[in-house]
Amino acid sequence: MILISGGAGFIGSNFVHHLIRKTSDSVVNIDALTYAGNLRNLADLDEANRHVFLHGDIRDAQLLRDTLTRYRPKAIINFAAESHVDRSIAGPQDFVHTNVLGTFQLLSAAKDYWTALNNQERDQFRFIHISTDEVYGTLHVNDAPFTERHAYSPNSPYAATKAASDHLVRSYFHTYGFPAITTNCSNNYGARQFPEKLIPLCINNALTGKSIPIYGDGNQIRDWLYVDDHCAAIQATLEQGTPGEVYNIGGWNEKTNLEVVSAVCGILDNQKPRVDGRSYADQITFVRDRPGHDRRYAIDASKIEREIGWRPAETFDTGIRKTVQWYLDNQAWVADVTSGAYRQWINKQYADN
Numbered sequence: 001m002i003l004i005s006g007g008a009g010f011i012g013s014n015f016v017h018h019l020i021r022k023t024s025d026s027v028v029n030i031d032a033l034t035y036a037g038n039l040r041n042l043a044d045l046d047e048a049n050r051h052v053f054l055h056g057d058i059r060d061a062q063l064l065r066d067t068l069t070r071y072r073p074k075a076i077i078n079f080a081a082e083s084h085v086d087r088s089i090a091g092p093q094d095f096v097h098t099n100v101l102g103t104f105q106l107l108s109a110a111k112d113y114w115t116a117l118n119n120q121e122r123d124q125f126r127f128i129h130i131s132t133d134e135v136y137g138t139l140h141v142n143d144a145p146f147t148e149r150h151a152y153s154p155n156s157p158y159a160a161t162k163a164a165s166d167h168l169v170r171s172y173f174h175t176y177g178f179p180a181i182t183t184n185c186s187n188n189y190g191a192r193q194f195p196e197k198l199i200p201l202c203i204n205n206a207l208t209g210k211s212i213p214i215y216g217d218g219n220q221i222r223d224w225l226y227v228d229d230h231c232a233a234i235q236a237t238l239e240q241g242t243p244g245e246v247y248n249i250g251g252w253n254e255k256t257n258l259e260v261v262s263a264v265c266g267i268l269d270n271q272k273p274r275v276d277g278r279s280y281a282d283q284i285t286f287v288r289d290r291p292g293h294d295r296r297y298a299i300d301a302s303k304i305e306r307e308i309g310w311r312p313a314e315t316f317d318t319g320i321r322k323t324v325q326w327y328l329d330n331q332a333w334v335a336d337v338t339s340g341a342y343r344q345w346i347n348k349q350y351a352d353n
């Protein structure tokens with residue numbers, strides 16, 4: 001049994017599907033079902049195919065203790081978080097609550113559970129904390145990519161809360177010998193990403209005839225990691241990672257935001273041409289920049305390749321085609337997640353532009 005937190009969100013739900021497909025493990029999945037969590041992401045799974053869903057919060061210490069006692073997992077993987085940088089700028093409080101206090105509660109319950117295991121179970125137990133390259137701050141164009149030794153320098157409230165959670169995880173290994181591993185990955189893309197993030201927002205706005213907002217000059221750089229590659233990296237880390245270590249995970253795919261959005265528009269032009277025959281790129285609109293916007297993230301993923309043997313399988317070209325096709329094939333999912341509160345967020349976030 002493996003305990004997953006945040007498994008109704010984007011990466012977590014992809015990882016649950018990955019585990020069920022690739023291993024014989026069962027999953028117990030605790031998710032608070034915030035705006036970003038969606039049971040549709042898990043609709044094809046139930047107890048018959050090794051998935052137990054618990055609607056709950058990682059800040060709920062009693063729920064965590066009861067779940068650990070009942071299901072006795074051999075590993076915990078912490079995906080649960082508030083994950084959107086713009087929302088952290090608009091209102092950081094939920095980020096402190098879930099990312100810092102929630103991770104603390106999960107660590108605390110997990111450490112007590114692990115301490116009471118027998119010697120063999122204790123040796124095999126792992127806690128994997130899913131974190132981000134944003135904890136390292138920003139890079140200039142000519143800087144070397146982030147390695148695991150790069151100093152922490154978080155710039156957004158989101159990044160600061162993830163950095164705090166990473167430090168807590170690190171301290172549990174150093175202080176208690178608790179077998180935790182942290183992974184810091186770059187920008188994920190793929191199926192089931194909530195359309196507040198750049199790629200699914202761009203696809204959705206393009207198809208619904210809205211403007212496609214580019215912050216500032218659009219020359220900010222991100223490294224793009226296809227979510228299935230990320231899931232394979234997490235599984236490899238679970239099986240072969242060394243407790244106390246940190247692994248950076250990236251796609252070796254640095255792109256400017258304009259390159260990303262242009263690629264999406266080009267694929268849509270082929271797959272679902274606009275009725276007026278013009279390109280979706282005509283909908284690109286430059287808008288006010290994100291406050292404190294980090295200019296460039298880039299991941300050096302050579303440690304995980306050297307020590308664990310993982311390397312991404314997708315190029316950006318192959319991954320982005322699959323991603324756009326998934327959104328074209330799953331418009332009912334998009335309609336479902338963009339109803340209600342989503343509209344309020346979009347109206348507020350892009351109001352001044």
Ligand code: NAD
Binds near residue numbers: 185
């Ligand atoms: P997401 O926002 O799509 O999903 C987060 C999930 O966590 C949701 O299902 C939500 O309901 C759940 N959740 C939130 N608060 C909770 C709480 N208090 N208790 C239980 N569940 C709660 O996020 P994502 O993009 O899938 O990111 C997953 C993890 O990966 C996060 O820790 C994020 O910081 C990290 N990460 C994401 C990316 C990316 O590009 N998406 C990149 C690097 C790191």
Ligand code: DAU
Binds near residue numbers: 134198199215222
């Ligand atoms: O780097 C890893 C991080 O990647 C994760 O830790 C975060 O959880 C995840 O949300 C993501 O953060 P970003 O801020 O990089 O992702 P986002 O999709 O919000 O933005 C990607 C880039 O696109 C960024 O430079 C901001 C820009 N952008 C974004 C939006 C939503 C725009 O230009 N316009 C937009 O409307």
